Amino acid sequence: MIDAQQKLQGQVAIVTGSSSGIGKSCAIYLASLGAKVVVNYASNLEEGQKVVKEITESGGTAILVKADVSHEEEVKAMFNQTISTFGKLDILVSNAGLQQDSSFLEMTLEKWQKVIDVNLTGQFLCCREAARQFVAQEKAKTEPDHSELSIGKIVLMSSVHDIIPWAGHVNYAASKGGVMMFMKSISQELAPHKIRVNSVSPGAIKTTINKEVWSDPEKYKGLLQLIPYKRIGTPLDVAKAVAFLVSDDSDYVNGETLYIDGGMTLYPEFADNG
Numbered sequence: 001m002i003d004a005q006q007k008l009q010g011q012v013a014i015v016t017g018s019s020s021g022i023g024k025s026c027a028i029y030l031a032s033l034g035a036k037v038v039v040n041y042a043s044n045l046e047e048g049q050k051v052v053k054e055i056t057e058s059g060g061t062a063i064l065v066k067a068d069v070s071h072e073e074e075v076k077a078m079f080n081q082t083i084s085t086f087g088k089l090d091i092l093v094s095n096a097g098l099q100q101d102s103s104f105l106e107m108t109l110e111k112w113q114k115v116i117d118v119n120l121t122g123q124f125l126c127c128r129e130a131a132r133q134f135v136a137q138e139k140a141k142t143e144p145d146h147s148e149l150s151i152g153k154i155v156l157m158s159s160v161h162d163i164i165p166w167a168g169h170v171n172y173a174a175s176k177g178g179v180m181m182f183m184k185s186i187s188q189e190l191a192p193h194k195i196r197v198n199s200v201s202p203g204a205i206k207t208t209i210n211k212e213v214w215s216d217p218e219k220y221k222g223l224l225q226l227i228p229y230k231r232i233g234t235p236l237d238v239a240k241a242v243a244f245l246v247s248d249d250s251d252y253v254n255g256e257t258l259y260i261d262g263g264m265t266l267y268p269e270f271a272d273n274g
């Protein structure tokens with residue numbers, strides 16, 4: 001459905017890892033606000049095609065681009081394809097991420113490396129490419145534009161585990177803790193270029209990444225005890241916050257982390273303890 005306000009009309013957005021889960025919802029929601037969207041996937045072609053179809057069938061614009069965000073050449077090719085198709089870039093939602101869980105004692109270097117490569121190095125590669133593009137297209141402008149607004153917006157997908165330690169998932173928690181400081185540091189560095197960088201930190205959102213938890217009634221009950229708001233989140237809960245952060249409504253918001261977690265970061269176990 002196309003939103004009447006079309007807040008992102010004419011803007012071009014790359015959403016990494018948007019063939020499923022939170023990324024998919026972001027791609028569809030940004031398109032409903034008028035953005036032309038690059039739907040990126042690493043391996044699931046069919047799911048990526050479905051997302052593009054859903055967007056175009058409801059009147060939006062989208063293309064599908066395959067790239068593993070942890071591979072520099074593939075990231076560069078994705079940005080080149082974006083520019084050759086749409087002529088510019090306004091928004092990056094650096095979302096692609098994964099979990100490869102293991103107890104610390106059993107954790108292999110392979111599992112550690114894979115998660116750091118995709119969740120942290122992948123964000124570095126995509127954010128660097130986006131920032132370079134924003135600066136280059138600004139320089140190339142022939143007409144001075146007197147707008148005070150940001151010339152490019154980046155939102156990184158973090159997690160509540162950028163501040164909540166997570167036993168059994170130390171590769172994931174370390175990657176997201178890294179994302180937070182990476183985001184704040186590049187935000188400080190890029191703000192003088194009028195590029196805004198922020199992140200969102202979802203709590204438990206109902207996607208395949210945590211299906212094992214929400215599909216098991218006992219585990220689901222345990223999960224709800226960690227959420228003061230007493231419901232699991234939806235991908236759309238996150239997409240709406242992302243849309244705010246990439247729109248001019250948040251033009252003075254820089255280097256912030258927005259927790260979208262139903263209160264998971266409020267130390268819920270202290271509600272009647274301590």
Ligand code: BGC
Pocket residue numbers: 099158159160161202203204205209210213
């Ligand atoms: C993880 C989910 C988990 C949630 C809350 C997310 O970042 O990917 O698996 O349910 O954090 O713990």
